[in-house]
Amino acid sequence: MKDSLEHFDKAFENRIRLQIMSVLAANIGYDFNSLKDLLQITDGNLASHIKALEKEEYISITKSFIGKKPNTQYAITKKGKTAFKKHLQALENLIKQQK
């Protein structure tokens, strides 16, 4: 039991961070506003969680402009993908162990 818990990533303890990672794992990229719409959270909330994930180098950020509007795209990094997969595996192991 304890052994499998050690595989849980601290960065994913927060639900919103895990949700952001889930979206980015399923898509080649996602922009700020679409993420906000999808997760139905505030700008500030999303920005702070994105910052945390960026600090872990789990996501990468590409800033550009569409016309005059700034467009910020987020994508999962290799490191992020590995961490996300590990986390899913840990969850699955937990279920298996208790069966």
Place this chain on the structure above:
Amino acid sequence: MNEKDAFAELSSIRDLMERSSKFISLSGLSGILAGMYALAGAGWAYLLLKHHSWFNLGSAYEKEPDILMQLFLIALAVLILSVVTSYWLTMRKAKSRQENVWNPVSKRMLTAIAIPMITGGLFMGILLLKDVYTPIASASLIFYGLALVAGSQYTYDDVKWLGIGEIILGLLALLLPGYGLIFWAIGFGILHIIYGAIMHYKYER
């Protein structure tokens, strides 16, 4: 964390991955309506061509440019009506699901669809310019089918099967020249109605 929590977390992750990468506000009803417009259009075209035998349909177009123009207008009307209807129904469904229609997935889906559709449109335009009419029915079915298959990776898997059906009909239409109208009626009419009914039955009840 216990087993139940882990299970709930996994299924919510799976749900979000699915929801963020698939556009599922497509409406089955719009498929049924598009099919009906197509059948009505095909019926109208049939009345125009009634005095020609099926085998000579190809030559009929060439002899009577007036009929060709009318057929073109019917096809255009069916296309515009179908697009407007599905746009409206999709907007309505997205609104009721509180989903933003214009999201990264729908944009990717439209881009994927646009490439075969525009290529097909130009292809058929060139055929018309060159006075080659026989393969037009076939080309419209094939390019439309390719567009559906390309777009289907961003939505329900059923769309892919509709696309494959259209492609097969398009190839058959090429194999049996002169029966274009029948293949059109089956491809754009009957297949759409079947698809729409399945979608409605599976996802909207």
